[in-house]
Amino acid sequence: MAIKKLTGAEIFLRVLKDQGVDVVFGYPGGVTLSLYDEIYKQNRLRHVLTRHEQAAVHAAEGYARSTGKPGVVLVTSGPGATNTVTGLADALMDSIPVVCIAGQVPTALIGNDAFQEADTTGITRSCTKHNNLVKDVDHLARVLHEAFYIATHGRPGPVMVDLPKDVINARGVYVGPDKVRIKSYQPRVEGDIGLINRAVKLMAKAKQPIIYAGGGVINAGPAASACLEQLVHATGFPCTLTLMGLGAFPASDKHFLGMLGMHGTYEANLAMHHCDVMLNVGARFDDRVTGKLDGFAPKAKKIHVDIDPSSINKNVLVDIAIVGDAGRVLEDMVKAWKSTQAKAKALKSWWRKIDGWRAKKCLSYGNNGKLVKPQYILQRLQAEIKDRDVYVTTDVGQHQMWTAQYIHFEKPNRLMTSGGLGTMGYGLPAAVGVQIAHPEALVVVVTSEGSLQMNLQELATVDQYRLPIKILVLNNGYMGMVRQWQELFYGKRYSESRYQGEPDFVKLAEAYGIMGLQAERPDQVDGLIKKMLAHDGAVLANLRIDPTENVFPMIAAGASHHEMILGPKEPDLAETGEDVVLA
Amino acid sequence: MTAADENIQFHTIAILVNNEPGVLARVIGLFSGRGYNIESLTVAEVKHSENLSRITIVTSGTPMIIEQIKAQLERLVPVHRVSDLTVEGPFVKRELALVKVRGSGENRVESLRIADIFRARVVDSTNSSFVFEIVGDTGKLDAFVNLMAPLGLVDVARTGVAAIARGAAAL
Numbered sequence: 164m165a166i167k168k169l170t171g172a173e174i175f176l177r178v179l180k181d182q183g184v185d186v187v188f189g190y191p192g193g194v195t196l197s198l199y200d201e202i203y204k205q206n207r208l209r210h211v212l213t214r215h216e217q218a219a220v221h222a223a224e225g226y227a228r229s230t231g232k233p234g235v236v237l238v239t240s241g242p243g244a245t246n247t248v249t250g251l252a253d254a255l256m257d258s259i260p261v262v263c264i265a266g267q268v269p270t271a272l273i274g275n276d277a278f279q280e281a282d283t284t285g286i287t288r289s290c291t292k293h294n295n296l297v298k299d300v301d302h303l304a305r306v307l308h309e310a311f312y313i314a315t316h317g318r319p320g321p322v323m324v325d326l327p328k329d330v331i332n333a334r335g336v337y338v339g340p341d342k343v344r345i346k347s348y349q350p351r352v353e354g355d356i357g358l359i360n361r362a363v364k365l366m367a368k369a370k371q372p373i374i375y376a377g378g379g380v381i382n383a384g385p386a387a388s389a390c391l392e393q394l395v396h397a398t399g400f401p402c403t404l405t406l407m408g409l410g411a412f413p414a415s416d417k418h419f420l421g422m423l424g425m426h427g428t429y430e431a432n433l434a435m436h437h438c439d440v441m442l443n444v445g446a447r448f449d450d451r452v453t454g455k456l457d458g459f460a461p462k463a464k465k466i467h468v469d470i471d472p473s474s475i476n477k478n479v480l481v482d483i484a485i486v487g488d489a490g491r492v493l494e495d496m497v498k499a500w501k502s503t504q505a506k507a508k509a510l511k512s513w514w515r516k517i518d519g520w521r522a523k524k525c526l527s528y529g530n531n532g533k534l535v536k537p538q539y540i541l542q543r544l545q546a547e548i549k550d551r552d553v554y555v556t557t558d559v560g561q562h563q564m565w566t567a568q569y570i571h572f573e574k575p576n577r578l579m580t581s582g583g584l585g586t587m588g589y590g591l592p593a594a595v596g597v598q599i600a601h602p603e604a605l606v607v608v609v610t611s612e613g614s615l616q617m618n619l620q621e622l623a624t625v626d627q628y629r630l631p632i633k634i635l636v637l638n639n640g641y642m643g644m645v646r647q648w649q650e651l652f653y654g655k656r657y658s659e660s661r662y663q664g665e666p667d668f669v670k671l672a673e674a675y676g677i678m679g680l681q682a683e684r685p686d687q688v689d690g691l692i693k694k695m696l697a698h699d700g701a702v703l704a705n706l707r708i709d710p711t712e713n714v715f716p717m718i719a720a721g722a723s724h725h726e727m728i729l730g731p732k733e734p735d736l737a738e739t740g741e742d743v744v745l746a
Numbered sequence: 747m748t749a750a751d752e753n754i755q756f757h758t759i760a761i762l763v764n765n766e767p768g769v770l771a772r773v774i775g776l777f778s779g780r781g782y783n784i785e786s787l788t789v790a791e792v793k794h795s796e797n798l799s800r801i802t803i804v805t806s807g808t809p810m811i812i813e814q815i816k817a818q819l820e821r822l823v824p825v826h827r828v829s830d831l832t833v834e835g836p837f838v839k840r841e842l843a844l845v846k847v848r849g850s851g852e853n854r855v856e857s858l859r860i861a862d863i864f865r866a867r868v869v870d871s872t873n874s875s876f877v878f879e880i881v882g883d884t885g886k887l888d889a890f891v892n893l894m895a896p897l898g899l900v901d902v903a904r905t906g907v908a909a910i911a912r913g914a915a916a917l
Contacts, residue, residue, distance in 0.1 A: 284768060289779050293823040296767065313823055347764060347826045473817035476810060 171300045171331040172201040175264070178307040179208055181340050184235050186211060186226065186599055188219040192239020193279060194266035194328040211599055211628065214620035216243050218592035220250020220321075221618070224259045225579045225596030229554055231384055233260040233314050234596060240266045241279030244325070245286060249586055251321045252290035256583025257407060258382055260319035262310045263291075269329040270298055283325045292320030298327065300335030308343040317350030318471040319382055350470060354487030354495055362442070362466045362483050363499040367506065369440035369464075371513045372400045375423065375452075378407030378582070379445020379469060379489040381575045387490030388412065388575040391444065393497045399510055401517055403431040405446045406567055407582040414571035420517065421526075424452040425718050426564040429525035429727060430517055432716075435460055436724035437516070444468045445489040448478040449583070450720075458723030468492045525716045525729055526568055534709035535685050537562065537637045541569035541609070543692050544635065553577065554597045554606045558590035558614025561643035564714045566609045588617030591634065595621060598630040605633070605696070612638040612665055612705075622675040625701045633695050634703045636668060639710040647713045651728075672703035680704040753808045756785065757832040758839060758909045759816065762917055764824040765791050765799040772822055773801060782807060782815050786841075786884070786906040798826070800917075802909050804884075829917050831909050839909040843887045844869070845878045849898030857897045864890045875900075 169177065175198055179187070186209045191199045202210050213219040216238045223234025238247055244265040254261045268277040284296045293313045297306050303326070310322040366372060374395060380387045388411045395402045395418050402412050403423040412419055421428035423435055435441070441463040446452065448467075453459040456478060465481040467474075468489060475484040485492055528538045548570075555570055556579040557563040563580055572578050579597060581589040594608045615636055625632055639646075645660040672679030678698055682691040688706070695702045717728045763769045770789055777784050786804040791797075805815060812830070819828045831837040845866070847857045854876075861868065861878050864886065870877035880890050884907060891902055911917070 285771070288768065288772060289775050294768075345823065348823045471821065473814065473821050475817070477814055477817075480810070 166336055168334040169337050170197070170201075170334055171303055171326065172197045174300070174303050174335060174337050175307065175326075175331070176201050176205065176208065177337055178304055179235065182308070182311045183232070185209060187235040187237045188213055188222040188226070188596065189237030190216050190219055190239065190243060192243050192266060194240045194268060195237065195331070197328070197331045198237065198266070198326075210237070211595070212624065213592060213595065214623050215618065216246035217250050217588070218595070218618050218621050218624070220247050220254065220261060220263060221586075221589050221592035222596035222599070223261050223263075224250065224254050224257075224589075225556060225593030226600045227259050227261060227596075228381075228579050228593075229576050229597045230600045231576060233262055233311060236261060236263040238263065238265050239279065240268055240283070241281045243279075244283040245281055247323075248287060248290055249584075251287055251323065253581050253584040253586045253589065254321040255290055255292060257581065258319045258378060259321065260314040261321040262307075262314050263321060263323045264307075265323060265325050266331070267296065267325045267327040270327045271329070273327065283323065287323045290321075291323045292318075294323035294325065296325040296327075297330050300330050300333040303330060303335060304338045305343055308338070308340045309345055311340070312343060312345060313348060317348070318379075351486050352470070352488040352491055354468065354485040354492035356495060356499075358483055358485045359492060359495045360499055360503070362485065363496060363503060365440055365464055365466065365483065366398060366400075366442060366500075367503075369400075370510075371434075371438050371516075372398070372440040372442070372510070373434050373438040374400050374402040374442045374444065375405070375435065375446055376402065376408045376411050376444045376489075377405040377446025380408055380411040380493070381445075383445065383488050383490035385575055387445075387488075387493055390490060390493035390497055392416070394493055394500065397497060397500050400442075401434055401514070403427070403435065405449070405452055405582070406580060408446060409567060410572035410575045410577045413573045415573060420521075422567050424449075425454070425720075426568065426714050426716065428568075429523045429716055429729065430520035432718065432724040432727060433520045434517055438463045440464050440466070442466045442468070443481075444493060445470075447474045450478070453478060454718045454726075455721055455723045458725075460724070523729065528712075528715075528730075530685070532685060535682065535688060535706060537565050537639075537708045537712055538569055539685060540635070540637065540688055540692075540706055540708070541565050543688050544607070544609075545570050547692050547696055548605065548607070551605055554579065554594075554601060554604055556580065556590045556593040556597060556606070556608050558608075558610040558617075559585045559587045560611055560614060561639075561647065561712075561714050562609055562611045562614075562637040565637070570609075587614040590614060591621045591632075592618050592624075594632045594634075595624050595628075595630060598632050599628070606631075608632060608634045610634060610636055611643060612636055612640070612662065612668070613642050622672070622677060622703070626676045630701060631699060632701050634701070635695070636703065636705045637708050638665075638668070638705050639708050639712070640665070641710055644714070646710075650713070652719070668703060668705035677701040677703050681706075683707045754806050755809065755812060755832075756804060756806045757812050757830055758837065758907065759803045759805060759819070760829045760831055760909060760917055761801040761803065761819055761825060762827040763799050763801060763822075764826070765797045766824055769799070769824045770801070772824065773803075773819065776818055776822065777803075777805070777815075780814075780818065782811065788906040788908050802907055804907050827917055829911070831911055834911060836912040837909050838912060839883050839907050840881055841884055841887055841907050842879065842881050842905045843891065844903045845880060845891060845894055845899065846875060846901035847878070847894050847898045848875045848900045850874060853897045857894060860890070860893050860897075866890065
C-alpha cells in the first residue's frame with residue numbers, strides 16, 4: 164500500500180494536533196495563505212489574530228509561561244518574520260518555550276531579493292535556541308516535531324522554523340513525534356547524586372545559609388515549586404527569589420525574604436551578602452542580581468543548580484555545580500536531606516539578623532496625600548486580589564519593579580514579565596496569551612503609559628476576542644526608570660525622558676470598545692480598582708501618579724549588595740560595613 | 747600587560763557537528779556574538795555516511811572564558827561533541843600553507859635552499875616565481891613565511907590548524 168502523502172499545510176496541522184497544540188497566535192500573509200486556508204477548513208486549532216507579529220510572540224510567551232506548555236506563533240515571510248525578532252530574543256533570555264513558524268518565499272526565489280524575502284534563519288540565529296529552513300516537504304514533519312522537542316527540553320527557549328511556500332504546497336510523508344530523536348541534543352535532567360549529597364552536607368553545616376531561586380524552578384513545573392517549599396521547610400533556610408522566580412515560593416511564607424537584586428528588599432540583599440552557604444536553584448547570577456561581581460556574597464560557599472551547563476561559572480565561580488532539572492534536583496535534595504537526617508545548625512542568630520534587616524521596612528514610602536503613590540495603588544490592588552487566583556503581566560520599568568515588590572505571588576506561573584531582555588511593550592500582548600489560556604481567570608496588566616504605547620495596537624485584539632483583561636496604567640508622564648537614573652546619576656538632566664503629549668486614555672479605551680477609567684487623587688484609587696475588578700469586560704484604567712516617585716531600595720549599577728540606597732531622604736542609611744548597628 | 751592579559755591561554759578545540767546548512771554560521775556567530783576570539787578555524791566533512799563535519803578552532807581567553815566557550819558550543823543543537831585538545835592530553839596540530847615567492851638570481855636560489863631545510867615542496871614554478879607547499883605547526887609556518895619575506899614573498903594561503911589527539915582514543 165502506498166503511503167498517503169499530505170500537503171505541507173496538512174502536515175503542519177497534523178504536527179500541531181499530535182503535539183497537543185490548541186492555540187496559535189499569528190498574522191497571515193502572502194506565503195502562508197495555504198496554511199491559513201487549512202486552518203480555515205478545520206475547527207480544532209484556534210488561531211488568535213494579533214495586530215503585530217511581535218505581539219503574537221509575546222502572547223505565545225504569556226500563554227507558555229502561564230500554562231507550562233509551548234506557545235506557538237505563525238507569521239509570514241519578510242516583515243512578518245523580522246517583526247518577531249524582539250519577541251524571540253525576549254523568549255530566549257527568559258527561557259520561554261516558543262515555536263515560531265514563518266513563511267518564506269518559494270525555494271527557487273530564495274536569495275533573489277524576492278518580494279517579502281528576508282534571511283529569516285540568518286536574522287534569527289542568535290535570538291533563537293535553534294532554527295531551521297525546511298527545503299524538502301519530506302523533512303517537514305520531523306523538523307517541526309524537533310522544534311517542539313528543542314523548545315521544551317533542557318533549558319526552554321524559542322525555535323524558529325522557516326517554511327518556503329513551495330514546501331507548504333508540496334506533498335510529502337508524515338512522521339509522528341515518536342519517530343523523532345535528536346542524537347546531538349539530549350540535555351541532562353537528573354542531577355549527579357554524589358554532588359547533591361555533598362551539597363546537602365555543606366548546607367547542613369551552614370550557619371548563615373540562603374536559598375536563591377529563579378525562573379528555572381518555574382520552568383521545571385509546579386512540582387518543582389512544591390519541592391522548593393519542602394526544602395525550605397525541612398531546612399528552615401531563608402529563601403529569596405529573582406524577578407523571574409517570583410511565585411516559585413509563596414510570598415506569604417515567613418521564610419520568604421522578598422525579591423533580591425537591584426530593586427530587591429534590604430533583607431534579601433543583605434542576607435545574600437552575609438550568607439556563608441548559598442544554594443542557587445534555577446537562576447543565572449544575572450548582573451541585576453549580583454551587582455558588582457567581586458563584592459558578591461564574598462564569604463559564601465556557592466552551590467548552583469542549573470539545567471544549562473553554560474550558566475555554570477559564567478558570571479560567578481561556584482563550589483558545587485549540579486547540572487540538572489531544578490525539580491528533579493530539588494526532589495533529590497529533599498530526599499537526601501531527610502535520609503541523612505541532616506539537621507540545620509541552629510539558625511536562630513541568623514534569623515535574628517535577618518529580622519533586624521526586615522525591621523528596616525525597606526518598602527515603606529512617604530504617602531503625602533496629594534499625589535497618588537504607585538506603591539499605594541499596588542498595595543490597594545494586592546488587598547483586593549489577595550484571595551483570588553490572579554495572573555499578572557507587567558511591562559518594563561518602574562511599575563514592573565513596584566509590581567514585583569508589592570504584589571504577592573503565592574503560586575508559580577502567575578507573573579508574566581520581561582526579565583532578561585527588558586522589553587517595553589511585553590505586558591499587554593502577554594496578557595492576551597494568558598487570558599486565551601485561562602478564559603475564566605482574572606488577568607491584570609500592570610503597565611505604564613510608555614510601555615503600553617509600544618504595543619497599543621493590541622487593544623484591538625482584546626476587543627476582538629472580548630478578553631476581560633484589566634489594564635492598570637501607572638502614568639507618570641515619564642519614562643520613569645530613565646528619569647530616575649537621570650535624577651540620581653545624570654545631574655537631573657532629563658534628556659528626552661518626558662512624554663510631552665499623550666492620548667486621552669479613557670477616550671482611547673472607548674474607541675476600542677473597552678471601558679476607560681481615570682484617577683488623579685489618592686481617594687479615587689480604591690473606587691477605581693474596585694470598579695475595574697467588578698467589570699466583566701476589559702478595562703483600561705489610567706492612574707496619574709507622582710511623577711517624581713523613584714523605585715527604592717536600589718543598588719546602583721556596579722555597587723554591591725550591602726551598598727543599598729534605601730530611599731530618597733536617607734541615601735546613607737544602608738549598611739556600609741560589618742559593624743554597622745541595625746535598628 | 748594587565749593582569750587579565752597574563753591569564754590568557756590558547757586552546758585548540760575540536761568540534762564534531764552535523765554537516766547541515768548554517769552550522770558554521772552558528773559556531774562563528776556564537777564566537778562573534780559573545781566576543782570570543784578565533785585565532786584559526788578549519789572545517790570539512792569527515793564522515794560522509796553519518797553526515798558529520800569536524801571543526802577545529804584555536805581560540806584564546808581566560809580559563810573561565812575557555813570553559814564558557816566549550817559549554818556554549820555544547821549547547822548548540824547540531825553539535826555532537828566538543829573536545830578541548832589542549833587539556834585532554836597530547837595532540838598533533840598541523841597546518842598547510844601555499845607560499846608564492848617572486849624573484850630572480852641569488853634570492854631565487856636562497857628561497858629554494860630554505861624550502862629544502864623546511865621540507866617545503868615546490869608545487870608550481872615559472873621563470874620568475876615559485877609556489878611552495880609547506881606542512882607543519884603554526885610556528886614552523888610562521889618562521890618559513892618570515893624567512894621568505896625578504897626573498898620576494900608576494901602571496902600566502904594558509905589552511906588554518908587541523909588537530910587530533912595522539913594515541914588510540916577517538917573523538
